[in-house]
Amino acid sequence: MKTHNFSAGPCILPQEVFKEASESLINFDNLGLSVIEISHRSKSFVAVMDEAVALVKDQLQVPDTHEVLFLQGGASMQFAMLAFNFLSENGKGQYLDTGAWSAKAYKEAAGLGSAEVVASSKDANYNYIPKGYAIDDNADYFHCTSNNTIYGTQIKEFPQTEAPLICDMSSDIFSRPVDVSKFDLIYAGAQKNLGPAGATLVIVKKDALGKSGRYIPTMLDYNTHISKGSMFNTPPVFSVYVSMLTLRWLKANGGVEAAQQRNEEKAALLYNEIDRNPLFVGTAAVEDRSTMNACFLLNDEAAHKEAFDAMIAEKNISGVNGHRSVGGYRASMYNAMDLDSVAALVDCMKELENKF
Numbered sequence: 001m002k003t004h005n006f007s008a009g010p011c012i013l014p015q016e017v018f019k020e021a022s023e024s025l026i027n028f029d030n031l032g033l034s035v036i037e038i039s040h041r042s043k044s045f046v047a048v049m050d051e052a053v054a055l056v057k058d059q060l061q062v063p064d065t066h067e068v069l070f071l072q073g074g075a076s077m078q079f080a081m082l083a084f085n086f087l088s089e090n091g092k093g094q095y096l097d098t099g100a101w102s103a104k105a106y107k108e109a110a111g112l113g114s115a116e117v118v119a120s121s122k123d124a125n126y127n128y129i130p131k132g133y134a135i136d137d138n139a140d141y142f143h144c145t146s147n148n149t150i151y152g153t154q155i156k157e158f159p160q161t162e163a164p165l166i167c168d169m170s171s172d173i174f175s176r177p178v179d180v181s182k183f184d185l186i187y188a189g190a191q192k193n194l195g196p197a198g199a200t201l202v203i204v205k206k207d208a209l210g211k212s213g214r215y216i217p218t219m220l221d222y223n224t225h226i227s228k229g230s231m232f233n234t235p236p237v238f239s240v241y242v243s244m245l246t247l248r249w250l251k252a253n254g255g256v257e258a259a260q261q262r263n264e265e266k267a268a269l270l271y272n273e274i275d276r277n278p279l280f281v282g283t284a285a286v287e288d289r290s291t292m293n294a295c296f297l298l299n300d301e302a303a304h305k306e307a308f309d310a311m312i313a314e315k316n317i318s319g320v321n322g323h324r325s326v327g328g329y330r331a332s333m334y335n336a337m338d339l340d341s342v343a344a345l346v347d348c349m350k351e352l353e354n355k356f
């Protein structure tokens with residue numbers, strides 16, 4: 001029986017990708033060797049890195065002004081790395097505070113120099129995206145988080161600003177088209193829509209670099225990695241390889257536009273049930289609801305939680321517990337999730353209603 005994996009991250013990837021990746025662990029590229037035992041500088045692996053970069057460029061229509069990198073350290077390392085590269089001694093970074101990840105990003109900039117929060121939804125446990133705030137066009141950069149994995153909110157329209165625009169897209173990259181030319185830096189930990197943990201995707205505008213005036217530790221300097229094609233040191237080979245396979249799968253399935261359609265269909269199915277079913281309530285502001293992570297509560301946990309959890313277990317639904325800071329349930333519906341998995345969850349919600 002199929003297990004429906006709603007985990008927020010690491011999370012579901014396409015079954016075809018798992019199959020091919022598992023074969024590559026024994027015999028990669030007909031070399032009689034595993035993908036994780038060959039040199040990262042071998043012809044076979046260099047081809048993997050090149051294809052992964054080319055697929056990112058193709059899928060997101062990355063303009064020639066931007067470089068695509070696969071780094072390590074997760075999105076969390078980017079919080080500090082971007083500050084070293086973009087925040088000057090006398091300048092300031094501006095932040096939109098939409099959740100725990102935004103706050104962690106802000107902390108790293110504030111520790112290095114001057115950082116400001118332009119707006120925050122912390123007062124409402126981050127259940128909405130602030131709007132109508134002002135960004136200083138002269139700031140060194142403006143930082144936002146496109147999808148707030150923990151709270152289930154998502155920026156639908158990015159702000160206009162003359163300041164360099166930086167975005168943590170860890171949990172919704174490749175889930176919808178994005179105009180990369182508007183951003184100076186986009187970064188994403190691989191483990192939410194792309195591949196296994198270990199690689200971090202970075203898309204950076206070349207012109208925007210070299211302006212912070214700081215000493216940048218070698219490993220934290222984007223230019224180090226640009227000049228070496230993401231091979232300054234040993235890259236996370238397996239994570240890059242599986243990311244490449246996922247990108248091939250995405251392309252074969254119609255690319256980001258088709259993914260967006262499927263994601264909207266899945267999200268609509270679940271949100272319609274959350275809104276219709278009197279036993280449940282959604283936690284995120286309706287206009288800001290994420291297509292990737294849907295957060296909801298039972299109106300009466302004491303009366304219904306035990307029965308609902310039993311139904312979920314019976315249907316082989318996994319990973320729907322809400323983050324500890326929100327409670328309730330969180331259904332993550334990344335690209336690789338099929339509509340039938342969301343339908344299985346919705347069936348449980350209907351069954352619960354019929355029972356009580």
Ligand SMILES: *Cc1c(COP(=O)(O)O)cnc(C)c1O
Pocket residue numbers: 009073074075076077101145147148149168169170171189190192
């Ligand atoms: C998961 C997540 C992170 C943290 O990613 P790591 O790769 O574990 O550092 C950062 N930002 C967002 C939006 C996330 O969802």
